[in-house]
Structures are given as C-alpha cells and as structure tokens.
Amino acid sequence: MPIRATKRGTERTRLERDCDVLICGASFAGLAVARELAGTGAHVLVVDRYEIGERQTSACGIPTGWLQALELMGSHRQEFGELVIHSPHATARYQLPWSFSTFDYRELCALLAQQGSFEFETAKVEGPPPANSEAMHVVKTDRGEIRAPLVVDALGWRRVLGRGAPIQPPDAYLSRGLEVHPHGRGEELEIWIDRRYVPAGYGWSFPAGDELRIGVGSFDPRFHVKDPTVALARDLERDPSGYQGNWIPHRIREATEGGIFFVGDSAGHCLPLTAEGIRTAFYFGIACGRELADVVAGRQSRAAALARYGAFSAAHRWQYEWMLRVQRLIPRVPPRVLGPALTGMSVKRFVDWSFSHYLAIAHPDYVSAHGDRARAGAHLAASQSPPMPASTASGGSIA
Ligand SMILES: Cc1cc2nc3c(=O)[nH]c(=O)nc-3n(C[C@H](O)[C@H](O)[C@H](O)COP(=O)(O)OP(=O)(O)OC[C@H]3O[C@@H](n4cnc5c(N)ncnc54)[C@H](O)[C@@H]3O)c2cc1C
Numbered sequence: 549m550p551i552r553a554t555k556r557g558t559e560r561t562r563l564e565r566d567c568d569v570l571i572c573g574a575s576f577a578g579l580a581v582a583r584e585l586a587g588t589g590a591h592v593l594v595v596d597r598y599e600i601g602e603r604q605t606s607a608c609g610i611p612t613g614w615l616q617a618l619e620l621m622g623s624h625r626q627e628f629g630e631l632v633i634h635s636p637h638a639t640a641r642y643q644l645p646w647s648f649s650t651f652d653y654r655e656l657c658a659l660l661a662q663q664g665s666f667e668f669e670t671a672k673v674e675g676p677p678p679a680n681s682e683a684m685h686v687v688k689t690d691r692g693e694i695r696a697p698l699v700v701d702a703l704g705w706r707r708v709l710g711r712g713a714p715i716q717p718p719d720a721y722l723s724r725g726l727e728v729h730p731h732g733r734g735e736e737l738e739i740w741i742d743r744r745y746v747p748a749g750y751g752w753s754f755p756a757g758d759e760l761r762i763g764v765g766s767f768d769p770r771f772h773v774k775d776p777t778v779a780l781a782r783d784l785e786r787d788p789s790g791y792q793g794n795w796i797p798h799r800i801r802e803a804t805e806g807g808i809f810f811v812g813d814s815a816g817h818c819l820p821l822t823a824e825g826i827r828t829a830f831y832f833g834i835a836c837g838r839e840l841a842d843v844v845a846g847r848q849s850r851a852a853a854l855a856r857y858g859a860f861s862a863a864h865r866w867q868y869e870w871m872l873r874v875q876r877l878i879p880r881v882p883p884r885v886l887g888p889a890l891t892g893m894s895v896k897r898f899v900d901w902s903f904s905h906y907l908a909i910a911h912p913d914y915v916s917a918h919g920d921r922a923r924a925g926a927h928l929a930a931s932q933s934p935p936m937p938a939s940t941a942s943g944g945s946i947a
Contacts (some may be wrong), residue, residue: 571666606826722795767879
C-alpha cells in the first residue's frame with residue numbers, strides 16, 4: 549500500500565496566492581516545465597493533489613538516454629539492450645540501437661524537483677475552466693483561488709483546465725492501462741501481442757531491480773484489463789499484487805486553449821501504439837518551459853509563447869497520427885501472420901532504422917539543445933527520419 553503523505557481535512561489551510569507561473573500537476577510534464585524555469589527569477593507555484601512522487605503513474609520505462617540527459621540516473625533501476633516480443637506463434641528478439649531503462653518514480657520525481665526552483669502546495673485543481681482575462685488567469689482549487697498570468701495544465705488525461713466538455717472514456721481517444729508490481733527479479737524487457745490477453749493492445753513485463761511491473765494495456769477503452777493483467781501475472785508465476793492503473797490518451801490534442809499551456813497527457817502527448825508518455829512529457833515540458841522563460845525575461849509576450857508552443861506541438865501531429873494508424877492496424881493482422889512479420893522485422897538494419905526514427909520523435913538531445921533548435925525549430929530535427937534501409941523499404945514498419 550502506498551503511504552499517503554498528502555495533508556487531509558483540518559490540516560489543509562486556505563490557499564489564496566498570486567504567482568508568475570502556476571504549474572498544475574507535479575508529475576513528469578509539470579516538473580519538466582518547472583525545471584526550465586529555474587534561474588529565471590519567476591515566482592513559480594506547482595500544485596498537485598498528492599505530494600511529489602507519492603502516486604506512481606506508470607511502469608516507468610524510458611530510453612536510458614533521457615535519464616542521462618536529465619541527470620536522473622540516481623533513480624535508475626535496470627537497463628535493457630533487447631526487447632522481446634511474444635506473439636502466439638513466435639517470439640522475436642529486437643537488439644535495440646539504444647537502451648531502455650526502468651526507474652523508481654518517487655526517486656525520479658525528487659531528483660527532477662530538485663532541479664527546479666519553485667514553491668509546492670498540495671491542492672486539487674477544480675473546474676470550471678478559469679475565466680480568461682487580459683492579464684491574469686484565476687484557477688480554482690479545493691483550497692482557494694490562485695492567480696497567475698502564465699498557467700500550465702500538466703494534470704494528465706482529464707485536461708482539467710480545458711474549455712470543451714470533459715472527455716470521458718469510453719468515447720474519448722483513451723486506452724486503458726493496469727499493472728501489478730510483484731516482488732521479484734527478471735532479466736528481460738518483454739511485450740506480449742496476444743489476443744488471449746487483449747484483443748487490441750499488449751501486455752508487458754518490465755523488471756525494475758527487485759520488483760516486476762507486469763501489466764496489460766487495451767487500445768479499446770471498453771475492454772477491461774484487470775482479468776488479463778492477473779492472467780499474465782499468473783502465467784509468469786508472479787503474485788498479482790500492488791495494482792496501479794490509469795487511462796492513457798492515444799491522440800494528440802491542441803496544446804494551447806483559452807490562454808492555457810497543456811503539456812504531457814493533458815495534450816495527448818503520450819505516443820499511440822507504445823503508450824510511451826514519459827519522455828514526451830519531458831520533451832514537451834521542456835519546450836513549454838523554454839517559451840515561458842522567454843515571457844518571464846520579457847523577450848516575448850504570452851500570446852507569442854502560446855503561438856510558438858502550440859505550433860511546436862502541432863508540428864508533431866503527423867507522427868502521432870501515423871503511430872495511431874499502426875495502432876489500429878496491428879490488431880487486425882491475423883495471429884498466424886503476426887508472428888512471422890514480427891520475426892521478419894527483427895532484422896538488425898530494420899530495427900536500427902525504425903527504433904532510431906521512433907526515438908527521434910522526442911530525442912534526449914533536445915535537453916541540451918540551444919538557441920533556435922531548442923525552441924520552435926526543434927521539431928524539424930525531431931521529425932527528420934533516417935533513410936530507410938533499401939532491403940526493408942517495402943517491408944512495413946512497427947514505429
Ligand atoms: C499502467 C501504465 C503504465 C505505463 N507505463 C509507461 C511506461 O513504462 N513508459 C512511459 O513512457 N509511459 C508509460 N505510461 C504512460 C505514462 O504514465 C503517462 O503518459 C505519463 O504519466 C504522463 O505524464 P504527465 O505528467 O502528463 O501526467 P501524469 O503522470 O498523469 O501526472 C498528472 C499529475 O497531475 C495530478 N493531478 C491530476 N488531476 C489533478 C487535479 N484535479 N488536481 C491536482 N492534481 C491533479 C496527478 O496527481 C499527477 O501527479 C503508462 C501508463 C499506465 C496507465
């Protein structure tokens with residue numbers, strides 16, 4: 549059971565505050581925005597309904613390069629150079645051109661928070677959306693109202709500060725994810741694409757030191773994943789304990805609306821097909837933070853920052869839509885064809901090409917990018933795909 553650190557009841561005092569930048573949400577996206585604002589002199593307030601790092605939101609798997617680039621290796625648990633993909637008729641082994649790692653959520657959040665310079669308060673951000681005035685937004689929380697000219701919604705898939713009607717599963721573009729965290733060790737990063745577990749989606753086992761993160765994600769929100777998660781854990785002879793789940797957006801949305809900046813899952817920045825949303829939350833969080841830093845320094849207006857950040861996010865839309873097409877295609881591939889196809893695609897040249905292309909959507913080099921490349925121009929670098937090897941040019945793609 550997670551230990552609840554968040555203050556409750558009478559321990560909660562009123563929170564009425566003015567600040568320069570209000571960041572709602574203190575997970576991957578929100579903390580990445582805050583990191584970019586360190587040293588700007590801005591009064592940054594970060595709010596979350598839980599204490600920082602209290603509630604793990606994922607299996608915490610990420611390309612190792614992102615942990616290195618953000619100096620978060622202190623939270624590292626295990627590194628993998630190979631991805632093992634099981635399907636009903638074959639197991640394919642992909643030698644990755646870059647490694648993937650698991651990390652500890654609480655430790656990572658603490659390390660990332662240390663890189664920022666902000667005030668933190670626990671508060672639940674509530675609707676309705678803030679009234680947009682010329683100079684100030686007013687954000688309602690369960691502890692009072694906070695006023696700030698610059699407001700970031702990094703609150704996850706609910707997009708609490710959005711203006712439209714709230715999106716609700718199962719109608720929205722949301723996948724379902726659930727995992728268990730049994731004690732134990734493992735050596736392999738494994739994926740299952742198998743209709744025995746889920747008709748459209750995949751199962752996973754991510755070892756992380758002395759625990760395993762075993763789960764199932766369904767691209768179809770109507771399909772419940774508790775029984776499949778338990779079944780996968782039992783097939784792996786692991787105890788299905790320590791449940792943790794959430795909705796996962798699988799379609800990119802507008803990254804600005806009503807004068808608010810949306811980052812991470814609130815903007816649909818989680819990648820379709822793979823449901824990788826941590827590095828993209830970092831990536832877009834950094835992009836947003838850089839634009840905000842320029843506003844704080846007087847180098848651009850809020851309107852310009854909104855326009856630039858919105859355009860930056862939108863420039864990635866084609867990559868997201870393309871991955872969504874593959875997400876929809878794979879469940880339609882007959883199992884007898886899927887196994888040989890996955891094995892065929894494990895050819896090193898193809899894996900190098902496709903996984904390099906996939907990493908480039910949100911590359912860790914972005915952390916140290918300077919000047920124009922660090923801002924609106926970065927999408928050009930990120931969207932450049934390495935040339936496809938001739939031998940696989942007609943062989944389809946997984947990423
Ligand atoms: C089971 C599962 C496994 C996953 N595994 C991986 C993985 O291994 N790798 C990967 O890259 N991605 C993974 N994902 C996706 C990933 O977790 C998300 O894309 C990522 O967490 C998005 O980060 P975020 O900061 O935008 O949002 P979140 O991590 O969801 O953070 C939102 C924050 O806002 C706070 N909050 C929400 N509502 C309110 C409110 N009203 N008031 C105040 N605070 C609020 C929350 O407490 C939270 O701290 C997984 C998802 C699931 C469900």
